[in-house]
Amino acid sequence: MKKLIIGLAIVIVGGGLFIFLQKGGGSGANETASTPALQNSATGQVVEIDMTAKQWEFIPSVITVNQGDLVRITATSIDVPHGFALPEFNVSEYLPPGQPVTFEFVADKKGTFTFFCNVACGQGHSQMRGTLIVQ
Numbered sequence: 754m755k756k757l758i759i760g761l762a763i764v765i766v767g768g769g770l771f772i773f774l775q776k777g778g779g780s781g782a783n784e785t786a787s788t789p790a791l792q793n794s795a796t797g798q799v800v801e802i803d804m805t806a807k808q809w810e811f812i813p814s815v816i817t818v819n820q821g822d823l824v825r826i827t828a829t830s831i832d833v834p835h836g837f838a839l840p841e842f843n844v845s846e847y848l849p850p851g852q853p854v855t856f857e858f859v860a861d862k863k864g865t866f867t868f869f870c871n872v873a874c875g876q877g878h879s880q881m882r883g884t885l886i887v888q
């Protein structure tokens with residue numbers, strides 16, 4: 754009977770030690786795995802968008818990205834001078850006709866934001882806008 758109890762105790766202690774060691778190894782592996790993930794979320798994915806600006810719309814007019822993405826837009830006006838303004842992300846660009854303009858920003862906050870033309874471009878100027886969705 755005594756031997757059985759001692760045997761049981763060894764199994765319990767041994768098993769506990771085994772689980773402890775396994776957990777220790779596991780958390781170590783998780784730490785190494787989470788470090789690059791953390792770096793990824795800090796740098797963000799790069800989202801490249803080719804945009805056309807014309808009287809009186811942006812194409813595409815809706816952009817959806819993920820929070821933390823680096824959004825790089827190359828916008829080209831195909832008629833008259835336009836602008837691209839996205840105040841929440843400190844973006845204000847002048848788009849001369851026929852000349853691609855590349856600019857970028859980090860989508861560091863979630864929400865729905867309006868970008869718009871801020872260069873007087875004719876009758877429909879005030880309706881020339883689009884939507885940025887950061888999810």
Ligand SMILES: [Cu+2]
Nearest residue numbers: 870872874878
């Ligand atoms: Cu305009």
